[in-house]
Amino acid sequence: MTKYMKPYAGWIALGIGCSAAEAVFELLIPLVMSDIVDVGIATGDQSYILRKGILMVVMAMVSLCFGLGAAACSATAGMGFGANLRAAEYDHIQDYAFSNIEKFSTASLVTRLTNDVNNMQMTLMFGMRLLVRAPVMLVCALFLSIRISRQLSNVFLVALPLLAVAVGLILSKASPMFRAMQEKTDALNLVVQEDLTGIRVVKSFVREDHEREKFAKRNLDLKSNAQRAFGMVVINMPIMMLIVYGTIIAVMWFGGQMVYAGTLEAGKLITYFTYITQIMISLMMVSMIFMMMTRSIACARRIREVLEERPAIDNDRAVTDTDENGNAVPAEVKDGSIDFDHVSFKYDPQSPEWILRDVNLHIRSGQTVGILGGTGSAKTTLVSLIPRLYEATEGTVSVGGRPVADYTMEHLRDQVSVVLQKNTLFSGTIRENLLWGDPNATDEQLWAACRSACADEFLERMPDGLDTDLGQGGVNVSGGQKQRLCIARAILKRPKVLILDDSTSAVDTATDAKIRAAFSSELKDTTKLIIAQRVASVCEADLILVMDGGHIVAQGTHAELMKNSEIYREVYESQQEGVSIDG
Structure with a gap:
């Protein structure tokens, strides 16, 4: 996957730098606030309070600018990575033989090109911000809180291991559920694709109720699986909040006693609370991105399966001829024997x-x-x-x-x-479909091919002629007309x-x-x-x-x-x- 990120390496690096700088400036603001409480308010020095207040505003604005830069870089890199991955997957599928496509099913390939790639690009977008911002804030806030009070920081010796164990258990349970959820999405898409493609057959056999039941069953399976997967993820939030609020209560209890005893200043305790909040928020962000990564890992495996599938038919045995200048050229079909x-x-x-x-x-x-x-x-x-x-x-x-x-x-x-046997026309005009046979064909050549296929008989009756819109899959023409257009398209190749x-x-x-x-x-x-x-x-x-x-x-x-x-x-x-x- 990394090679599809490579063109956006500069944006990723810049985004990481902006996220780190944003976190650093946010962490410095509480220290300035502590000075205002312990020095400015304690001494009644209004000019000191004003200077520090202006400094806080400037630091907040700088942090905001870095945050906007990080958001712009992550969006550019994430969407670009998704586009590259989607294009690579689509190009590789074009090289598949029929047997390769039958192995995955069309519905599954569509899901892997859309839903799975979207999950990957969203993970990169949020990961660029959260996986940088959260660790920087966590480490720096932890360092600064220990610097304020080593004794009070012993609370983290209990809180952090509890968080790590909780997140680890949730991730281990959620990972297989997300993979199963993607497979249920494939199954649902298959029903939708078949019903929409064969809607005329469904209606002609009056099988709407049967197809509704089939769709409802697949939809319910996906819903149930998604509820279990996301239900497991949602458990993460109340557990984390319980640990966060428990930590805040413990700091209040022990910190209040220290302030009362005179071993800790009130401003420092206020700053400590700010850092506790930032530490816990950072941990929640880390756990959230891990949850996203759990799902994206399942998607990445599915995408990799497509990219690593070797086409059953390739050009490995193709030979070359020599042209009049002695250059190697691909072998040409000399006649139709x-x-x-x-x-x-x-x-x-x-x-x-x-x-x-x-x-x-x-x-x-x-x-x-x-x-x-x-x-x-x-x-x-x-x-x-x-x-x-x-x-x-x-x-x-x-x-x-x-x-x-x-x-x-x-x-x-x-x-x-x-x-x-199955005549396929694509959305667009008749002209656009015929040009598949020869992109450079003139109107005269197009009409000649249509005459050979007896398609001119109905084309001349159409108001727009060759520029008639066919609709999706050629629904605006009959079966016989569709056959004749497909024959005309084949004739244009002069094969x-x-x-x-x-x-x-x-x-x-x-x-x-x-x-x-x-x-x-x-x-x-x-x-x-x-x-x-x-x-x-x-x-x-x-x-x-x-x-x-x-x-x-x-x-x-x-x-x-x-x-x-x-x-x-x-x-x-x-x-x-x-x-x-x-x-």
């Missing part, structure tokens, strides 16, 4: 179940390949290995004649465009490989045919892999793969498969019967 050489895959290395098993496949650059298969036949898994969304467990996947691991993920994924994962399922047959025709004419050199449920969507493909149980059980053209594949023939005939019935 794809090869699977004895490829097997499973999500968990410890799992006995293979998702893909011994897949061998060669696809020439520019071919159109259709992929058919039932649910769970691993169609999506197969194409996910091409852009390295997942890593093959065994065997080699190659693109452009080279293993995919030879490329940096940036160069590989820049040439492999994917339209996933060497285009993967369509059942991405025309929400469009009608005529529109599906238009999109495929546009691919054939405008993306001739692009290798196109089309996962579909309808045979009609792939029957004109150069190569059709039939998958079942993680294996390619048949491959060939439509005519070849009608002759040689019983599975393909049954699917085709059943769909044709459905068409006849509909007719």
